Amino acid sequence: MFFRVGDARSACLTFVLVVFSVGTLEASLDGSRQVITSPLVARPTNPYSHAICVGNTMYLSGQLGSHPQTGRIVPGGIVAETRQALTNLANILDAGQMTLRDVVKVNVYIADMQDYEAMNRIYAEFFTEKYPARVTIRAAEIPGRGRIEIDAIAVDTSKTTGPRPF
Template sequence: MTAEAISTEEAPTPRAAYSQAVRRGPLLFLSGQVGTDPRTGRLVSENVAEQTRQTLANLGAVLAAANSSWSDVVSVRVYLVDQADYREMNAVYDAAMVRPYPARTTVYCGLNPGNRVEMDLVAVVDQPATRPT
Protein backbone atom coordinates (compact mmCIF):
# COMPACT_ATOMS: atom_id res chain seq x y z
CA MET A 1 0.00 0.00 0.00
CA THR A 2 1.57 3.27 -1.09
CA ALA A 3 1.01 6.75 0.27
CA GLU A 4 -0.58 9.36 -1.98
CA ALA A 5 -0.10 13.11 -1.49
CA ILE A 6 -3.25 15.21 -1.89
CA SER A 7 -3.16 18.90 -2.77
CA THR A 8 -5.42 21.67 -3.97
CA GLU A 9 -5.06 25.33 -4.85
CA GLU A 10 -8.25 25.92 -2.85
CA ALA A 11 -6.20 25.74 0.38
CA PRO A 12 -2.95 27.50 1.28
CA THR A 13 0.19 26.06 -0.28
CA PRO A 14 2.56 24.48 2.26
CA ARG A 15 5.67 26.55 2.91
CA ALA A 16 7.80 23.59 3.96
CA ALA A 17 8.35 19.94 3.05
CA TYR A 18 4.89 18.55 3.86
CA SER A 19 1.70 17.70 1.98
CA GLN A 20 -1.71 19.25 2.55
CA ALA A 21 -2.89 15.67 3.05
CA VAL A 22 -1.63 12.13 2.68
CA ARG A 23 -3.76 9.09 2.02
CA ARG A 24 -2.67 5.55 2.69
CA GLY A 25 -5.37 2.97 2.12
CA PRO A 26 -8.61 4.23 3.65
CA LEU A 27 -6.80 6.62 6.04
CA LEU A 28 -6.57 10.30 5.14
CA PHE A 29 -4.40 12.60 7.25
CA LEU A 30 -4.78 16.36 6.76
CA SER A 31 -1.97 18.67 7.82
CA GLY A 32 -2.73 21.61 10.04
CA GLN A 33 -4.58 24.49 8.44
CA VAL A 34 -4.91 28.05 9.73
CA GLY A 35 -7.07 31.03 8.82
CA THR A 36 -5.09 31.97 5.73
CA ASP A 37 -6.99 32.88 2.57
CA PRO A 38 -5.47 30.72 -0.20
CA ARG A 39 -6.00 33.46 -2.80
CA THR A 40 -4.14 36.19 -0.92
CA GLY A 41 -1.82 34.17 1.31
CA ARG A 42 -2.84 36.36 4.26
CA LEU A 43 -4.80 35.73 7.43
CA VAL A 44 -8.45 36.64 6.94
CA SER A 45 -8.60 38.53 10.23
CA GLU A 46 -7.19 38.80 13.73
CA ASN A 47 -10.56 37.53 15.03
CA VAL A 48 -10.59 33.88 16.15
CA ALA A 49 -14.11 33.23 14.80
CA GLU A 50 -13.19 34.42 11.31
CA GLN A 51 -9.91 32.50 11.43
CA THR A 52 -11.83 29.39 12.53
CA ARG A 53 -14.27 29.72 9.60
CA GLN A 54 -11.38 30.02 7.14
CA THR A 55 -9.50 27.15 8.79
CA LEU A 56 -12.56 24.92 8.37
CA ALA A 57 -12.97 26.08 4.75
CA ASN A 58 -9.33 25.23 4.04
CA LEU A 59 -9.73 21.77 5.58
CA GLY A 60 -12.96 21.28 3.63
CA ALA A 61 -11.17 22.13 0.37
CA VAL A 62 -8.48 19.53 1.07
CA LEU A 63 -11.14 16.96 1.99
CA ALA A 64 -12.90 17.67 -1.31
CA ALA A 65 -9.62 17.28 -3.23
CA ALA A 66 -9.39 13.80 -1.70
CA ASN A 67 -13.00 12.96 -2.72
CA SER A 68 -13.90 13.09 0.96
CA SER A 69 -16.13 15.20 3.19
CA TRP A 70 -16.72 16.14 6.81
CA SER A 71 -18.85 13.01 7.22
CA ASP A 72 -15.67 10.92 6.78
CA VAL A 73 -13.77 12.76 9.54
CA VAL A 74 -13.09 10.67 12.64
CA SER A 75 -10.70 12.91 14.60
CA VAL A 76 -9.92 16.64 14.81
CA ARG A 77 -7.16 18.37 16.74
CA VAL A 78 -7.65 22.04 17.53
CA TYR A 79 -4.71 24.21 18.56
CA LEU A 80 -5.50 27.53 20.24
CA VAL A 81 -3.13 30.26 21.38
CA ASP A 82 -5.44 31.70 24.03
CA GLN A 83 -7.87 29.84 26.31
CA ALA A 84 -10.12 32.90 26.16
CA ASP A 85 -10.75 32.08 22.45
CA TYR A 86 -12.24 28.65 23.19
CA ARG A 87 -15.90 29.64 23.39
CA GLU A 88 -15.82 31.70 20.17
CA MET A 89 -13.87 29.04 18.24
CA ASN A 90 -16.14 26.30 19.55
CA ALA A 91 -19.32 28.08 18.43
CA VAL A 92 -18.03 28.24 14.83
CA TYR A 93 -16.73 24.67 15.00
CA ASP A 94 -20.01 23.28 16.39
CA ALA A 95 -22.03 24.95 13.63
CA ALA A 96 -19.84 23.33 10.96
CA MET A 97 -19.75 19.73 12.20
CA VAL A 98 -21.97 16.90 10.98
CA ARG A 99 -23.07 13.75 12.80
CA PRO A 100 -21.59 11.47 13.79
CA TYR A 101 -19.31 14.07 15.33
CA PRO A 102 -15.60 13.31 15.15
CA ALA A 103 -13.48 12.79 18.24
CA ARG A 104 -11.67 16.01 19.17
CA THR A 105 -8.76 17.25 21.20
CA THR A 106 -8.08 20.91 21.98
CA VAL A 107 -4.54 21.98 22.85
CA TYR A 108 -3.33 25.40 23.99
CA CYS A 109 0.01 26.27 22.43
CA GLY A 110 2.09 28.82 20.57
CA LEU A 111 1.43 29.30 16.85
CA ASN A 112 3.05 31.45 14.18
CA PRO A 113 2.51 35.19 14.74
CA GLY A 114 -1.07 36.28 14.08
CA ASN A 115 -2.50 32.75 14.01
CA ARG A 116 -5.02 32.20 16.79
CA VAL A 117 -6.23 28.72 15.75
CA GLU A 118 -4.95 25.74 13.76
CA MET A 119 -6.64 22.41 13.08
CA ASP A 120 -5.62 19.08 11.62
CA LEU A 121 -7.71 15.96 11.14
CA VAL A 122 -7.95 12.30 10.23
CA ALA A 123 -10.64 10.83 7.97
CA VAL A 124 -11.49 7.31 6.83
CA VAL A 125 -12.48 7.21 3.18
CA ASP A 126 -13.78 4.54 0.81
CA GLN A 127 -13.07 6.06 -2.60
CA PRO A 128 -9.67 6.70 -4.18
CA ALA A 129 -8.52 10.30 -4.00
CA THR A 130 -7.90 10.54 -7.72
CA ARG A 131 -10.31 9.45 -10.40
CA PRO A 132 -8.99 7.19 -13.19
CA THR A 133 -8.38 9.02 -16.47
Template sequence: MPNRAIIKTDKAPAAAGTYSQAVKVNDTVYLSGQIGLDPETQQMVSGGFVDEAHQVFRNLAAVCEASDGSLQHIVKLNLYITDSNNFVAVNEVMAEFFQEPYPARATVVVKELPLGAQFEAEGVMVP
Protein backbone atom coordinates (compact mmCIF):
# COMPACT_ATOMS: atom_id res chain seq x y z
CA MET A 1 0.00 0.00 0.00
CA PRO A 2 1.50 3.37 -1.00
CA ASN A 3 2.11 6.11 1.54
CA ARG A 4 -0.74 8.62 0.98
CA ALA A 5 -1.30 12.05 2.57
CA ILE A 6 -3.90 14.75 1.98
CA ILE A 7 -2.45 18.25 1.63
CA LYS A 8 -4.43 21.24 2.91
CA THR A 9 -3.46 24.87 3.42
CA ASP A 10 -5.41 28.03 4.23
CA LYS A 11 -2.97 29.96 2.01
CA ALA A 12 -4.88 28.68 -1.03
CA PRO A 13 -8.64 28.62 -1.60
CA ALA A 14 -10.55 25.89 0.20
CA ALA A 15 -11.75 23.05 -1.98
CA ALA A 16 -15.11 24.01 -3.47
CA GLY A 17 -16.23 20.43 -3.94
CA THR A 18 -15.46 16.82 -3.23
CA TYR A 19 -11.69 16.99 -3.72
CA SER A 20 -8.48 17.79 -1.86
CA GLN A 21 -6.12 20.68 -2.67
CA ALA A 22 -3.45 18.03 -3.26
CA VAL A 23 -2.75 14.39 -2.57
CA LYS A 24 0.76 13.09 -1.93
CA VAL A 25 1.42 9.46 -2.83
CA ASN A 26 4.95 8.34 -1.92
CA ASP A 27 7.15 11.09 -3.44
CA THR A 28 4.63 12.44 -5.97
CA VAL A 29 2.15 15.24 -5.28
CA TYR A 30 -0.98 15.57 -7.41
CA LEU A 31 -2.10 19.21 -7.34
CA SER A 32 -5.78 19.91 -7.90
CA GLY A 33 -6.87 22.66 -10.25
CA GLN A 34 -6.60 26.22 -8.99
CA ILE A 35 -8.58 29.16 -10.31
CA GLY A 36 -8.21 32.85 -9.50
CA LEU A 37 -9.88 32.76 -6.11
CA ASP A 38 -8.50 34.94 -3.35
CA PRO A 39 -7.93 32.52 -0.43
CA GLU A 40 -8.97 35.14 2.13
CA THR A 41 -12.32 36.05 0.55
CA GLN A 42 -13.01 32.90 -1.51
CA GLN A 43 -14.02 35.33 -4.31
CA MET A 44 -12.59 35.62 -7.81
CA VAL A 45 -9.99 38.37 -8.17
CA SER A 46 -10.99 41.25 -10.39
CA GLY A 47 -8.95 42.95 -13.06
CA GLY A 48 -9.09 40.51 -15.95
CA PHE A 49 -7.20 37.52 -17.25
CA VAL A 50 -3.67 38.55 -16.21
CA ASP A 51 -4.73 39.22 -12.60
CA GLU A 52 -6.52 35.86 -12.53
CA ALA A 53 -3.44 34.11 -13.90
CA HIS A 54 -1.23 35.68 -11.22
CA GLN A 55 -3.63 34.50 -8.51
CA VAL A 56 -3.80 30.99 -9.99
CA PHE A 57 -0.02 30.63 -9.79
CA ARG A 58 0.08 32.13 -6.28
CA ASN A 59 -2.55 29.57 -5.21
CA LEU A 60 -0.68 26.73 -6.87
CA ALA A 61 2.56 27.88 -5.20
CA ALA A 62 0.86 27.86 -1.77
CA VAL A 63 -0.26 24.26 -2.24
CA CYS A 64 3.23 23.32 -3.44
CA GLU A 65 4.73 24.90 -0.32
CA ALA A 66 2.26 23.02 1.89
CA SER A 67 3.54 19.89 0.15
CA ASP A 68 7.19 20.73 1.03
CA GLY A 69 7.97 21.87 -2.51
CA SER A 70 7.70 24.81 -4.86
CA LEU A 71 6.51 25.60 -8.36
CA GLN A 72 9.98 24.58 -9.56
CA HIS A 73 9.22 21.02 -8.43
CA ILE A 74 6.25 20.70 -10.81
CA VAL A 75 7.07 18.18 -13.52
CA LYS A 76 3.74 18.29 -15.39
CA LEU A 77 1.44 21.29 -15.68
CA ASN A 78 -2.00 21.33 -17.28
CA LEU A 79 -3.47 24.72 -18.14
CA TYR A 80 -7.06 25.45 -19.11
CA ILE A 81 -8.08 28.73 -20.74
CA THR A 82 -11.48 29.85 -21.99
CA ASP A 83 -10.11 32.07 -24.78
CA SER A 84 -7.25 31.09 -27.09
CA ASN A 85 -6.37 34.78 -27.40
CA ASN A 86 -4.98 34.55 -23.84
CA PHE A 87 -2.30 32.00 -24.80
CA VAL A 88 0.42 34.66 -25.09
CA ALA A 89 -0.60 36.25 -21.79
CA VAL A 90 -0.48 32.91 -20.00
CA ASN A 91 3.08 32.36 -21.24
CA GLU A 92 4.10 35.83 -20.06
CA VAL A 93 2.63 35.32 -16.59
CA MET A 94 4.04 31.81 -16.34
CA ALA A 95 7.51 33.21 -17.08
CA GLU A 96 7.18 35.32 -13.92
CA PHE A 97 6.67 32.20 -11.77
CA PHE A 98 8.78 29.50 -13.47
CA GLN A 99 12.39 29.29 -14.61
CA GLU A 100 14.06 26.78 -16.90
CA PRO A 101 13.92 23.87 -16.94
CA TYR A 102 10.17 24.28 -17.40
CA PRO A 103 7.72 21.49 -16.59
CA ALA A 104 6.08 19.45 -19.30
CA ARG A 105 2.85 21.27 -20.15
CA ALA A 106 -0.45 21.10 -21.96
CA THR A 107 -2.71 24.08 -22.62
CA VAL A 108 -6.32 23.31 -23.44
CA VAL A 109 -9.00 25.76 -24.55
CA VAL A 110 -12.28 24.94 -22.81
CA LYS A 111 -15.81 26.30 -23.11
CA GLU A 112 -16.06 27.35 -19.46
CA LEU A 113 -14.54 26.92 -16.00
CA PRO A 114 -16.02 26.98 -12.49
CA LEU A 115 -17.24 30.29 -11.08
CA GLY A 116 -16.72 32.04 -14.42
CA ALA A 117 -12.93 31.67 -14.22
CA GLN A 118 -10.93 32.32 -17.38
CA PHE A 119 -7.94 30.20 -16.33
CA GLU A 120 -7.21 27.07 -14.31
CA ALA A 121 -3.96 25.22 -13.64
CA GLU A 122 -3.24 21.81 -12.11
CA GLY A 123 -0.18 19.67 -12.02
CA VAL A 124 2.06 16.96 -10.71
CA MET A 125 4.99 17.76 -8.44
CA VAL A 126 7.95 15.75 -7.20
CA PRO A 127 9.58 17.69 -4.32
Protein backbone atom coordinates (compact mmCIF):
# COMPACT_ATOMS: atom_id res chain seq x y z
CA MET A 1 0.00 0.00 0.00
CA PHE A 2 2.14 2.82 -1.30
CA PHE A 3 0.90 6.23 -2.35
CA ARG A 4 2.41 9.57 -3.19
CA VAL A 5 2.74 12.13 -0.43
CA GLY A 6 -0.10 14.60 -0.82
CA ASP A 7 -2.37 12.12 -2.55
CA ALA A 8 -5.19 12.50 -0.02
CA ARG A 9 -7.61 10.33 -1.95
CA SER A 10 -5.23 7.35 -1.82
CA ALA A 11 -4.48 7.95 1.86
CA CYS A 12 -8.18 8.01 2.75
CA LEU A 13 -8.91 4.93 0.67
CA THR A 14 -6.05 3.04 2.28
CA PHE A 15 -7.24 4.06 5.75
CA VAL A 16 -10.81 2.99 4.99
CA LEU A 17 -9.67 -0.36 3.60
CA VAL A 18 -7.49 -1.06 6.63
CA VAL A 19 -10.25 -0.11 9.10
CA PHE A 20 -12.83 -2.16 7.18
CA SER A 21 -10.51 -5.17 7.01
CA VAL A 22 -9.79 -5.03 10.74
CA GLY A 23 -13.51 -4.79 11.55
CA THR A 24 -14.31 -7.74 9.31
CA LEU A 25 -11.51 -9.78 10.85
CA GLU A 26 -12.72 -9.02 14.39
CA ALA A 27 -16.22 -10.20 13.54
CA SER A 28 -14.91 -13.35 11.87
CA LEU A 29 -12.57 -14.26 14.71
CA ASP A 30 -15.26 -13.59 17.31
CA GLY A 31 -17.47 -16.18 15.62
CA SER A 32 -20.59 -15.00 17.43
CA ARG A 33 -23.18 -15.09 14.67
CA GLN A 34 -26.56 -15.02 16.34
CA VAL A 35 -29.72 -15.83 14.38
CA ILE A 36 -32.59 -13.46 15.19
CA THR A 37 -36.16 -14.63 14.58
CA SER A 38 -39.38 -12.88 15.51
CA PRO A 39 -42.61 -14.81 16.13
CA LEU A 40 -44.40 -11.62 15.02
CA VAL A 41 -43.07 -11.88 11.44
CA ALA A 42 -43.93 -14.48 8.81
CA ARG A 43 -41.48 -17.37 8.83
CA PRO A 44 -39.05 -17.32 5.87
CA THR A 45 -40.04 -19.77 3.14
CA ASN A 46 -36.57 -19.76 1.60
CA PRO A 47 -33.12 -20.43 3.11
CA TYR A 48 -32.47 -17.18 4.99
CA SER A 49 -32.86 -15.79 8.51
CA HIS A 50 -34.91 -12.80 9.60
CA ALA A 51 -31.64 -11.29 10.79
CA ILE A 52 -28.10 -12.12 11.86
CA CYS A 53 -26.24 -10.33 14.67
CA VAL A 54 -22.47 -10.17 14.72
CA GLY A 55 -21.14 -8.27 17.69
CA ASN A 56 -23.23 -5.12 18.03
CA THR A 57 -24.43 -5.11 14.40
CA MET A 58 -27.67 -6.62 13.12
CA TYR A 59 -28.17 -7.38 9.42
CA LEU A 60 -31.89 -7.62 8.64
CA SER A 61 -33.17 -9.51 5.61
CA GLY A 62 -35.51 -7.78 3.22
CA GLN A 63 -39.06 -7.56 4.52
CA LEU A 64 -42.13 -7.46 2.36
CA GLY A 65 -45.46 -6.08 3.39
CA SER A 66 -46.47 -9.61 4.34
CA HIS A 67 -48.99 -10.56 7.00
CA PRO A 68 -47.32 -12.22 10.04
CA GLN A 69 -49.64 -15.25 10.10
CA THR A 70 -50.35 -15.91 6.41
CA GLY A 71 -47.14 -14.65 4.84
CA ARG A 72 -49.24 -13.10 2.06
CA ILE A 73 -48.88 -9.50 0.94
CA VAL A 74 -51.33 -7.31 2.87
CA PRO A 75 -54.07 -5.62 0.83
CA GLY A 76 -54.16 -1.85 0.52
CA GLY A 77 -51.34 -1.02 -1.88
CA ILE A 78 -48.08 0.74 -1.18
CA VAL A 79 -49.26 2.46 2.03
CA ALA A 80 -50.34 -0.78 3.72
CA GLU A 81 -47.34 -2.73 2.38
CA THR A 82 -44.82 -0.11 3.52
CA ARG A 83 -46.39 0.07 6.97
CA GLN A 84 -46.33 -3.74 7.30
CA ALA A 85 -42.76 -4.09 5.99
CA LEU A 86 -41.52 -1.50 8.50
CA THR A 87 -43.55 -3.11 11.29
CA ASN A 88 -41.90 -6.42 10.39
CA LEU A 89 -38.46 -4.80 10.59
CA ALA A 90 -39.34 -3.24 13.97
CA ASN A 91 -40.48 -6.62 15.31
CA ILE A 92 -37.26 -8.31 14.19
CA LEU A 93 -35.20 -5.53 15.77
CA ASP A 94 -37.18 -5.97 18.99
CA ALA A 95 -36.46 -9.72 18.96
CA GLY A 96 -32.76 -8.79 18.87
CA GLN A 97 -33.15 -6.17 21.62
CA MET A 98 -32.79 -3.20 19.27
CA THR A 99 -35.16 -0.55 17.93
CA LEU A 100 -35.62 1.49 14.77
CA ARG A 101 -33.42 4.15 16.43
CA ASP A 102 -30.49 1.73 16.06
CA VAL A 103 -30.92 1.50 12.27
CA VAL A 104 -28.03 3.11 10.37
CA LYS A 105 -28.69 1.96 6.77
CA VAL A 106 -31.85 1.11 4.85
CA ASN A 107 -32.31 -0.26 1.33
CA VAL A 108 -35.77 0.22 -0.16
CA TYR A 109 -36.74 -1.73 -3.28
CA ILE A 110 -39.91 -0.37 -4.85
CA ALA A 111 -41.78 -1.78 -7.85
CA ASP A 112 -43.18 1.54 -9.10
CA MET A 113 -41.50 4.90 -8.56
CA GLN A 114 -44.96 6.49 -8.76
CA ASP A 115 -45.37 5.08 -5.22
CA TYR A 116 -42.26 6.88 -3.94
CA GLU A 117 -44.01 9.80 -2.20
CA ALA A 118 -46.63 7.58 -0.54
CA MET A 119 -43.86 5.25 0.68
CA ASN A 120 -41.92 8.24 2.06
CA ARG A 121 -44.93 9.46 4.06
CA ILE A 122 -45.21 6.10 5.85
CA TYR A 123 -41.41 5.79 6.20
CA ALA A 124 -41.39 9.17 8.01
CA GLU A 125 -43.86 7.79 10.57
CA PHE A 126 -41.32 5.12 11.57
CA PHE A 127 -38.05 7.09 11.29
CA THR A 128 -38.60 10.48 12.89
CA GLU A 129 -35.14 11.75 13.82
CA LYS A 130 -31.55 11.12 12.88
CA TYR A 131 -32.69 9.40 9.70
CA PRO A 132 -30.60 6.41 8.66
CA ALA A 133 -28.68 6.48 5.40
CA ARG A 134 -30.94 5.15 2.66
CA VAL A 135 -31.10 4.18 -0.97
CA THR A 136 -34.34 3.61 -2.88
CA ILE A 137 -34.11 1.43 -5.97
CA ARG A 138 -36.77 0.56 -8.51
CA ALA A 139 -37.05 -3.23 -8.66
CA ALA A 140 -38.38 -5.00 -11.73
CA GLU A 141 -40.10 -7.65 -9.63
CA ILE A 142 -40.66 -8.13 -5.90
CA PRO A 143 -41.58 -11.56 -4.45
CA GLY A 144 -45.26 -12.29 -3.96
CA ARG A 145 -46.17 -9.54 -6.42
CA GLY A 146 -45.37 -7.07 -3.67
CA ARG A 147 -44.78 -3.39 -4.24
CA ILE A 148 -41.97 -2.93 -1.73
CA GLU A 149 -39.14 -4.75 0.07
CA ILE A 150 -37.02 -3.14 2.78
CA ASP A 151 -33.81 -4.39 4.41
CA ALA A 152 -31.66 -2.69 7.02
CA ILE A 153 -28.51 -2.67 9.11
CA ALA A 154 -28.68 -1.66 12.78
CA VAL A 155 -25.91 -0.99 15.29
CA ASP A 156 -26.38 -1.15 19.05
CA THR A 157 -24.02 1.55 20.25
CA SER A 158 -24.49 0.51 23.89
CA LYS A 159 -22.45 -2.61 23.10
CA THR A 160 -18.88 -2.62 21.87
CA THR A 161 -16.97 -5.33 20.06
CA GLY A 162 -13.50 -4.11 20.86
CA PRO A 163 -11.27 -1.07 20.69
CA ARG A 164 -12.19 1.58 18.16
CA PRO A 165 -9.53 2.33 15.54
CA PHE A 166 -9.66 6.08 16.28
